Amino acid sequence: MLNASLKELSKQLAEKKLSSVELTSFFLQRIKTLNPDYNAFITINEEMSLAQAINADKMLAVGEGGPLTGIPIAQKDIFCAKGWLTTCGSKMLSNFISPYDAGVIERFNLAGAVNIGKTNMDEFAMGSSNETSYYGIVKNPWDTKAVPGGSSGGAACAVAARLAPAATGTDTGGSIRQPAALCGISGIKPTYGLVSRYGMIAFASSLDQAGPMAKSAEDLALLLNVMVGFDARDSTSLQRAQEDYTSSLERPLSGLRIGLPKEYFAKGMSQDVENAIDKALAEYRKLGAETVEVVLPNAPLSIPVYYVLAPAEASSNLSRFDGVRYGYRAESYSGLADMYRKSRAEGFGPEVKRRILIGTYVLSHGYYDAYYIKAQKLRRLIAQDFAEAYRQCDVIMGPTTPTVAFNLGEKSADPIQMYLSDIYTSAANLTGMPAMSIPIGFGEKNRPVGLHIIGNYFKETQLLNIANQYQRVTDWHLKSAV
Amino acid sequence: MQWEIVIGLEVHTQLSTQSKIFSGASTAYGATPNTQACEVDLALPGVLPVLNKGAVERAIKFGLSVNAKINSPSVFARKNYFYPDLPKGYQISQFELPIVQGGSICMQVNGVEKIVRLTRAHLEEDAGKSLHEDFHDMTGIDLNRAGTPLLEIVSEPDMRSSAEAVAYAKTLHTLVRWIGICDGNMQEGSFRCDANVSVRPVGTEKLGIRCEIKNLNSFRFLEKAIDFEAYRQIEILEEGGTIRQETRLYDANKDETRTMRTKEDANDYRYFPDPDLLPLEITVEWIEQVKQTLPELPQARRDRYMVEFGLSAYDVSVLTASREMADYFDASVKLLPTQAKLCANWIMGEISGRLNKENMEISNCPVKPDDLAALLIRISDGTTSGKVAKTIFESLWLGECGKNVDAIIEAKGLKQISDDCAIEKLVDDVLAANVQQVADYRNGKEKAFNSLIGQIMKAAQGKANPMQVNTILKKKLMEK
Numbered sequence: 001m002l003n004a005s006l007k008e009l010s011k012q013l014a015e016k017k018l019s020s021v022e023l024t025s026f027f028l029q030r031i032k033t034l035n036p037d038y039n040a041f042i043t044i045n046e047e048m049s050l051a052q053a054i055n056a057d058k059m060l061a062v063g064e065g066g067p068l069t070g071i072p073i074a075q076k077d078i079f080c081a082k083g084w085l086t087t088c089g090s091k092m093l094s095n096f097i098s099p100y101d102a103g104v105i106e107r108f109n110l111a112g113a114v115n116i117g118k119t120n121m122d123e124f125a126m127g128s129s130n131e132t133s134y135y136g137i138v139k140n141p142w143d144t145k146a147v148p149g150g151s152s153g154g155a156a157c158a159v160a161a162r163l164a165p166a167a168t169g170t171d172t173g174g175s176i177r178q179p180a181a182l183c184g185i186s187g188i189k190p191t192y193g194l195v196s197r198y199g200m201i202a203f204a205s206s207l208d209q210a211g212p213m214a215k216s217a218e219d220l221a222l223l224l225n226v227m228v229g230f231d232a233r234d235s236t237s238l239q240r241a242q243e244d245y246t247s248s249l250e251r252p253l254s255g256l257r258i259g260l261p262k263e264y265f266a267k268g269m270s271q272d273v274e275n276a277i278d279k280a281l282a283e284y285r286k287l288g289a290e291t292v293e294v295v296l297p298n299a300p301l302s303i304p305v306y307y308v309l310a311p312a313e314a315s316s317n318l319s320r321f322d323g324v325r326y327g328y329r330a331e332s333y334s335g336l337a338d339m340y341r342k343s344r345a346e347g348f349g350p351e352v353k354r355r356i357l358i359g360t361y362v363l364s365h366g367y368y369d370a371y372y373i374k375a376q377k378l379r380r381l382i383a384q385d386f387a388e389a390y391r392q393c394d395v396i397m398g399p400t401t402p403t404v405a406f407n408l409g410e411k412s413a414d415p416i417q418m419y420l421s422d423i424y425t426s427a428a429n430l431t432g433m434p435a436m437s438i439p440i441g442f443g444e445k446n447r448p449v450g451l452h453i454i455g456n457y458f459k460e461t462q463l464l465n466i467a468n469q470y471q472r473v474t475d476w477h478l479k480s481a482v
Numbered sequence: 483m484q485w486e487i488v489i490g491l492e493v494h495t496q497l498s499t500q501s502k503i504f505s506g507a508s509t510a511y512g513a514t515p516n517t518q519a520c521e522v523d524l525a526l527p528g529v530l531p532v533l534n535k536g537a538v539e540r541a542i543k544f545g546l547s548v549n550a551k552i553n554s555p556s557v558f559a560r561k562n563y564f565y566p567d568l569p570k571g572y573q574i575s576q577f578e579l580p581i582v583q584g585g586s587i588c589m590q591v592n593g594v595e596k597i598v599r600l601t602r603a604h605l606e607e608d609a610g611k612s613l614h615e616d617f618h619d620m621t622g623i624d625l626n627r628a629g630t631p632l633l634e635i636v637s638e639p640d641m642r643s644s645a646e647a648v649a650y651a652k653t654l655h656t657l658v659r660w661i662g663i664c665d666g667n668m669q670e671g672s673f674r675c676d677a678n679v680s681v682r683p684v685g686t687e688k689l690g691i692r693c694e695i696k697n698l699n700s701f702r703f704l705e706k707a708i709d710f711e712a713y714r715q716i717e718i719l720e721e722g723g724t725i726r727q728e729t730r731l732y733d734a735n736k737d738e739t740r741t742m743r744t745k746e747d748a749n750d751y752r753y754f755p756d757p758d759l760l761p762l763e764i765t766v767e768w769i770e771q772v773k774q775t776l777p778e779l780p781q782a783r784r785d786r787y788m789v790e791f792g793l794s795a796y797d798v799s800v801l802t803a804s805r806e807m808a809d810y811f812d813a814s815v816k817l818l819p820t821q822a823k824l825c826a827n828w829i830m831g832e833i834s835g836r837l838n839k840e841n842m843e844i845s846n847c848p849v850k851p852d853d854l855a856a857l858l859i860r861i862s863d864g865t866t867s868g869k870v871a872k873t874i875f876e877s878l879w880l881g882e883c884g885k886n887v888d889a890i891i892e893a894k895g896l897k898q899i900s901d902d903c904a905i906e907k908l909v910d911d912v913l914a915a916n917v918q919q920v921a922d923y924r925n926g927k928e929k930a931f932n933s934l935i936g937q938i939m940k941a942a943q944g945k946a947n948p949m950q951v952n953t954i955l956k957k958k959l960m961e962k
Contacts, residue, residue: 080528093527100521102528199528206757234530235759313757316560319571320525324623336621340564363562363752372754 001026002162003480006071006219009165013060013070020060020070024053024114027072031117031163034482037144040157042077042135043085043118052114059112067222069112074164076155077118078125079210080199081105088201089121089133089151092321092328092347102199103231104168104210111226116164120154123349124318125175125203127151128421131412132351139408140183141481142447146405149179149421155213156183160481166214166223170200172207173306174400174425177437180213181400181450184439186467186477187213188220191457192432193238196231202317204310205236207429216477217438217467221245224460240458248465254288256466259393261296264424270403272443277399280440280451280470284397287469294389294396298381299427303419305382306426308362308375315359321347354415383431390456395466398424400437400450424452434460438467439476448476483720484684487712488692489647489677490601490639493654494632495664496608496672497540503607503631504531504574511670515624519610523629525569530758533558537631540663541581541605542764542772544633547661547779548600550585552769555761558605562752566623567610575634577753580604581762587637588781589653590799591646598650599638606632633663639678639689644708648701651675653780660780660805668699675704679711681719690715691725695732695739707732711739783808791815791822800830806845813851814858821862828854832875849878849885856887866891866898870944900947902954908946909954912937923959931955 001009001023012018028046035041049072056070080086080098082105087093101109108115122132130138130153138153140146141161148157152169156179159167169176171189180187188211195210202208212223224245231237258281265274281291323329323343330342348356362371389396401421411418428435434457437450451470455463471477502509505522522529545552559577582603589596608630613622635654641647655673658664666673675698680690695711698704710732715725729748730739755761778786780802787798802808807829815825833854837844857874860866866874874890883889891897899905912934913920923930938951 080526086527088527096527098526098528100526197528198530201527202530202758204757233532235532236757312754316562316572316752316754319562319564320527320569322564322566322571324566325524325569326526336566360752363754365750365752368752368754 006222010067020053020056024049024072027116038157038161039136039138040154041117042120049114049116056112066111068226072114072116072164074116074119074158074167076168078170078201079105089123091134096327103196107226119158122151123352125151126351126355128418132349140405145407147408149182151175153179156180159185162482169213170210172203173429174422176211177400177425180437182405184448186438188436190460191434193236194228196234196237198231198233204313216471217464221464245461248461249468251465253469256289257393258289258291259294259389259396260291261294263296263299264398268402269399273399273449276441276449292393294392296385298385301378302427305375305378308371311355311359312362312372315356379430386431396454398452400452404443404447428454436463485681485716486684488639488680489641491637492676493635494674495658497537497631498665499536499631502629503534503537505629509630513626519625523625539772541633543661543663545582548585551583553579553583554764556581557761558756558759559753560756563749567612575606576604589649591649598640601636601638603633603635608632644705648705674699677708681715691727694729703734797826810844810851814855817855824858853878870896898947899945905950905954908938908941909958
């Protein structure tokens with residue numbers, strides 16, 4: 001059960017060699033034993049998880065199960081789930097029990113999957129190390145002195161530590177791919193608009209996208225099949241024909257053109273990461289792919305552009321957390337303004353406050369054009385760079401992160417250094433393109449390295465094919481931290 | 483110094499959709515607090531807005547009816563500020579690219595036509611309500627109204643008196659009800675005005691510093707607030723002072739405006755395009771489709787009544803005060819096209835008077851257009867006189883005799899006497915009994931004639947055909 005793929009688990013469930021209750025209980029037990037070491041989960045609710053497992057077993061008994069029926073999935077605590085405490089990693093929502101299900105949760109429920117618990121995360125998904133969570137730091141299962149990455153740090157840790165077979169994450173600037181890379185698992189951020197944002201607590205609406213985190217590309221494909229789909233309650237949700245993301249996993253890679261952006265192989269990348277990337281690229285050449293150098297001249301501006309736009313949207317998105325209707329309210333205050341001030345001062349952590357301040361500043365009268373409008377223009381230029389590059393290649397590869405996982409506390413005092421860990425990933429959010437990270441080996445201190453694969457819009461099937469072909473001939477994804 | 487008052491109006495019209503502009507909750511007025519606020523209206527974590535197509539269609543309707551440009555795309559923007567009845571901490575509105583741009587409203591002020599240009603009209607959501615009474619030391623929040631669709635209609639500063647501002651507001655009020663986009667209920671806040679008022683020396687071009695007066699929810703308050711405010715500004719300027727740009731509130735009890743907030747403490751709303759909503763694209767086909775649903779507009783109706791029926795500007799403006807009234811007129815005049823003036827007089831006189839007395843709307847009038855037409859046909863064919871017709875109208879109103887005009891005439895014996903012999907007999911009798919008056923008339927006292935007519939009609943219980951009485955009496959008086 002521990003290392004089995006989703007396909008194997010599904011097969012055993014369908015053949016009644018295993019029940020969902022057994023599987024769920026197994027992981028619940030593991031979480032109970034090991035979560036105190038990792039802190040990957042904020043909330044566990046055995047009763048609710050087991051109720052879903054019982055229901056899944058009923059579906060399986062009458063042969064109504066699908067590929068994910070009965071399989072426990074760890075849900076990032078950014079997704080509203082009915083009856084579940086939904087905190088988004090913040091004191092602000094430390095008392096918020098959601099009265100409704102997010103679109104993603106609904107789709108998993110419909111597929112008969114089991115919610116095994118809500119995973120830890122950076123507060124309101126703002127962070128790259130999971131150190132901003134109100135619920136405490138999460139440890140990297142490969143090395144408990146290292147960060148797991150963020151913001152989906154709890155999710156990455158849960159999969160790497162085998163506390164759940166798979167997990168969901170969300171990615172605004174790299175929040176699925178960066179922790180996946182640092183924890184040695186696979187994760188994909190789909191094209192913006194494919195997965196419903198309804199019920200997913202907004203950080204930066206034009207960048208946020210949910211996606212799966214799991215042990216392999218094949219698992220990701222099965223999870224995407226459930227997660228992707230039009231949702232009328234999300235105006236940015238795309239209406240497209242349903243795609244089977246497992247359909248091209250086995251396609252050979254001969255003739256594949258891999259673009260290597262000059263800018264992503266410049267200084268900044270550490271030697272151990274570069275070594276692992278070189279080996280992975282060599283593997284791809286063996287699989288029949290060719291590599292070509294491409295340029296993305298504006299890509300290095302991704303971080304500054306991102307750190308104007310994301311805080312701008314966040315400053316507005318987080319205005320609703322005012323202590324009036326739900327969530328944290330200061331205990332004592334005098335008057336309305338004081339209630340707002342104290343509730344928000346006490347309810348939000350320092351990183352969230354920093355971003356609200358930046359966002360408020362860049363949207364202010366007199367600064368809007370110089371920051372927000374300028375950033376939007378650059379965003380378009382970055383997208384044009386990618387469009388240009390895709391004329392010479394099919395996908396773009398590079399490192400997911402410039403270094404392997406850094407130590408807990410190492411960057412928490414230096415926001416700029418922290419922000420730079422998303423240097424390769426945020427462009428995919430700014431452009432809305434799909435991108436993924438897969439484990440390709442180990443660097444310094446035996447910490448995992450991730451390969452970043454960026455595709456053109458709606459090329460998820462191709463990305464999963466490319467990742468799966470690599471995983472067929474290598475075993476990095478099978479290495480377990482525990 | 484002579485001063486000129488300059489006024490521009492911002493009118494918030496509540497659009498008559500069943501559900502809210504960005505959620506499926508009901509917009510019905512008057513429900514128990516917070517029973518019509520769904521997760522989207524409450525701004526729970528993770529919820530998203532979805533635009534109500536009906537609200538867009540109503541905005542398009544408005545744009546078409548004022549000859550404005552329908553922008554495509556138009557963009558929804560967030561207006562950020564904190565207030566307890568604003569659940570998201572921002573209002574979704576339109577800023578740089580509103581759905582409706584330009585256009586104009588043509589109105590009548592004291593019989594003179596005047597055109598007011600429109601700047602724009604944009605879609606936005608309403609906020610909830612803060613309830614300061616009933617809660618000791620606390621404020622209650624009712625979010626039923628939060629998310630109700632509004633079309634904010636902004637005029638150019640084209641009005642020069644409170645009378646013009648009221649005429650504009652009334653014309654707009656008629657229009658939005660006419661095209662069916664707003665119920666116009668001012669008590670319930672479906673039609674709210676903010677007035678921008680400034681003054682300048684007559685003959686100068688430069689606009690004075692303006693003050694905005696908020697939330698004027700009746701035409702009378704609009705008029706009084708503008709008058710007060712203009713007077714206040716003129717007084718300051720004449721004493722050598724300067725006007726401070728600010729937002730003011732009108733206090734109806736004291737009939738004065740007072741400072742609500744100054745420019746210095748005005749919010750920086752930090753507008754930016756709402757990333758949760760795509761730019762709103764409106765195709766030419768969609769506009770064309772909406773155009774098909776537009777009724778004949780008040781202005782067109784006015785022109786037609788003048789040309790087709792030769793009615794006066796005054797009659798026409800009364801008849802087109804509401805679409806229901808105009809439709810009533812149309813439906814009745816259709817049945818006797820040659821008697822438009824008679825129809826108009828009856829609708830403006832007897833019917834309006836009676837409706838007013840009963841405090842009823844014309845749409846609920848128990849005398850339907852075809853009932854009225856049937857009655858008026860009997861006047862024009864001489865079966866009954868205008869005076870007796872009022873008695874018949876009363877019977878129609880009360881629903882007597884199955885609301886059949888002829889049956890009422892029959893049952894009440896109200897048929898007009900139009901037999902010459904019978905009338906001659908009546909005339910002869912009256913002349914015989916009033917020798918003195920006959921003599922007076924013949925001696926040049928014209929007044930005596932009317933007195934004789936009166937007596938003849940009285941003898942006929944009002945049923946004699948007045949024209950015939952007139953002719954026969956004249957003839958008889960000439961005879962001897």
